[in-house]
Amino acid sequence: MEFLNALADPAIPFLRYAFGAGILASLAFGIIGTYVVARRITYIAGAIAHCVLGGIGAGLYCQHKLGITWFGPLSGAIVAALLAAIIIGLVSLHASQREDTAIGALWAIGMAVGLLFIAKTPGYIEPMSYLFGNILLISKFDLWMVLVLDTLVVGIATLFYHKFLAVCFDEEYARLRGVRTDLYYLLLLCLTALTVVLLVRVVGIVMVIALLTLPAAVASNFAKGLWQMMVLATLFCIAFIASGLAISYSNDLPSGPTIIIIAGFAYLAASVFQHFRKNRGR
Amino acid sequence: MNTIGTQEAAIRIRDLNFAYNGTPILESVTLDIMARDSLCIVGPNGGGKTTLLKLILGLLKPDQGEIQVLGQTPEKSRLRIGYVPQYARYDPQFPVTVLNVVLMGRLDRIFCGAYAKTDREAAQTALEEMGLADLGGRLFSEISGGQRQRVLIARALAAEGELLILDEPTANIDAASEEHLFEVLGKLNERLTVMLVTHDVGFASKFFKSIVCVNRQVVLHPTSELTGDLIRNMYGGDIRMIRHDHRCSPEGHCNHGIS
Numbered sequence: 359m360e361f362l363n364a365l366a367d368p369a370i371p372f373l374r375y376a377f378g379a380g381i382l383a384s385l386a387f388g389i390i391g392t393y394v395v396a397r398r399i400t401y402i403a404g405a406i407a408h409c410v411l412g413g414i415g416a417g418l419y420c421q422h423k424l425g426i427t428w429f430g431p432l433s434g435a436i437v438a439a440l441l442a443a444i445i446i447g448l449v450s451l452h453a454s455q456r457e458d459t460a461i462g463a464l465w466a467i468g469m470a471v472g473l474l475f476i477a478k479t480p481g482y483i484e485p486m487s488y489l490f491g492n493i494l495l496i497s498k499f500d501l502w503m504v505l506v507l508d509t510l511v512v513g514i515a516t517l518f519y520h521k522f523l524a525v526c527f528d529e530e531y532a533r534l535r536g537v538r539t540d541l542y543y544l545l546l547l548c549l550t551a552l553t554v555v556l557l558v559r560v561v562g563i564v565m566v567i568a569l570l571t572l573p574a575a576v577a578s579n580f581a582k583g584l585w586q587m588m589v590l591a592t593l594f595c596i597a598f599i600a601s602g603l604a605i606s607y608s609n610d611l612p613s614g615p616t617i618i619i620i621a622g623f624a625y626l627a628a629s630v631f632q633h634f635r636k637n638r639g640r
Numbered sequence: 641m642n643t644i645g646t647q648e649a650a651i652r653i654r655d656l657n658f659a660y661n662g663t664p665i666l667e668s669v670t671l672d673i674m675a676r677d678s679l680c681i682v683g684p685n686g687g688g689k690t691t692l693l694k695l696i697l698g699l700l701k702p703d704q705g706e707i708q709v710l711g712q713t714p715e716k717s718r719l720r721i722g723y724v725p726q727y728a729r730y731d732p733q734f735p736v737t738v739l740n741v742v743l744m745g746r747l748d749r750i751f752c753g754a755y756a757k758t759d760r761e762a763a764q765t766a767l768e769e770m771g772l773a774d775l776g777g778r779l780f781s782e783i784s785g786g787q788r789q790r791v792l793i794a795r796a797l798a799a800e801g802e803l804l805i806l807d808e809p810t811a812n813i814d815a816a817s818e819e820h821l822f823e824v825l826g827k828l829n830e831r832l833t834v835m836l837v838t839h840d841v842g843f844a845s846k847f848f849k850s851i852v853c854v855n856r857q858v859v860l861h862p863t864s865e866l867t868g869d870l871i872r873n874m875y876g877g878d879i880r881m882i883r884h885d886h887r888c889s890p891e892g893h894c895n896h897g898i899s
Contacts, residue, residue, distance in 0.1 A: 396731075396734055396735065398731070517752045517753060518752050520740075520743070520744075520747065520750060520754075520755065521747070521752070523736065523740065523744075524744045524747050526734075527730070527731075527734055527736055527741070527744070528725070528730065528744070530699070530725065531723065531725060531744060531795075532744070532747060533699070534697060534699075534718055534721070534723050535718075535719065535744065535745070535747035535748045535799070536718065536719055536747070536748040537747055537748070578733065578735060581735050582735065582737070582779055583735055583736060583737045583740065583779070584735055584736060584740075586735075587735050
């Protein structure tokens with residue numbers, strides 16, 4: 359197949375990097391996406407993802423205008439994502455009312471900050487590539503970065519699996535069993551933030567949230583328990599990214615939207631399948 | 641684990657006041673609950689039942705007064721309480737197995753990684769005690785309401801506490817499940833103090849040794865004396881008892897009914 363040849367072609371390394379980053383990131387996406395879907399915090403994850411643009415803008419500005427070479431868009435994205443996770447986490451823990459308003463505000467402010475920074479950064483920078491992803495931007499360094507973040511996210515999420523499970527299922531009960539639920543909730547949001555950063559380059563800020571939640575949502579139709587849902591979500595995520603990259607490459611389509619459309623169709627198909635299965639069981 | 645004698649107070653509350661946003665919810669509450677007691681907390685909705693429960697669990701702090709649970713502050717004795725929340729508040733789609741729910745009762749015993757063998761054995765024993773030995777591998781969302789209620793009790797038992805607190809356990813379960821529930825609670829009451837919150841007082845006197853009426857004030861009654869005062873306390877304010885004897889004269893019901 360054309361796509362497999364292209365993967366092996368030394369002249370187009372970015373496709374290999376994108377493919378590798380997608381496969382590696384799928385592990386974090388499957389695990390964290392499962393927590394996000396089970397805990398029903400998709401909206402919060404969306405806000406964190408959009409705040410990443412603020413960090414990317416700040417990173418670009420620092421690098422190109424201030425000449426701070428070590429603080430680039432990726433470092434900016436990580437800092438902004440973590441900061442957004444902590445602020446949103448504290449808001450959702452302490453503001454009992456109008457939580458959604460505060461989160462919505464942060465969502466927009468994060469993006470606004472990013473666009474202002476990008477506007478004031480010398481040289482032409484295309485915000486579209488950050489918003490919707492551009493696999494041409496992926497370097498070998500990014501691949502290493504994904505590997506490091508992946509290890510961190512998967513390591514912490516597996517190590518504290520039972521704590522996260524309890525905090526997601528029944529926060530009050532977990533607290534009564536002596537678990538510092540606030541800390542675990544914030545930690546979960548921080549892991550979500552890091553996961554979102556992993557694939558911003560491949561699918562972009564706007565669509566990364568779909569890749570976080572759709573594989574887990576599809577998996578939830580077949581999974582028995584959270585563990586199975588994580589494994590299935592990871593496999594679905596790999597399938598969506600691999601097929602999306604292949605189709606986008608052979609048809610000269612942008613990779614991000616192609617991947618998301620495939621994930622969306624799979625979600626729709628799984629929902630319809632589940633609907634009929636339930637009705638037949640009745 | 642130390643066992644308390646029957647004479648010792650499991651819960652001691654002194655002059656407790658609690659207000660929410662300036663509205664008093666509980667006023668000058670003084671209450672002693674003895675170990676191995678079986679008591680029912682009743683009262684009208686909004687009367688402060690849930691607040692009292694949360695104060696005992698240490699989820700809320702009193703504005704004034706003092707609470708001691710098992711001889712310590714509620715925060716410190718928390719781990720010695722088996723708490724059974726209402727099952728209806730759970731996300732019906734959450735993918736978690738019954739065994740994993742029960743294991744949450746042992747959550748304080750692990751920091752990270754997997755549960756120890758002793759924890760899994762304790763969870764299995766608790767499931768067996770609730771008559772759910774074969775259900776461990778099933779999804780919590782797949783089983784019936786009555787079974788879910790029992791799973792939550794098994795989770796509280798797996799925690800091996802000395803005090804069992806149940807919040808509205810009879811809501812949304814059928815009569816057969818309810819009967820089974822009280823059978824089990826009767827057995828557990830031989831070794832635990834059992835405390836149950838309900839707004840449904842019809843059955844209350846069958847199983848309970850005491851009834852605590854909560855309607856801003858808190859009053860404890862032994863169940864032997866079911867008087868007009870007690871009934872007024874349960875339902876809040878003066879109410880008319882509906883008579884089902886139906887000896888109607890053409891003018892309607894007799895005028896000298898109980899009020």
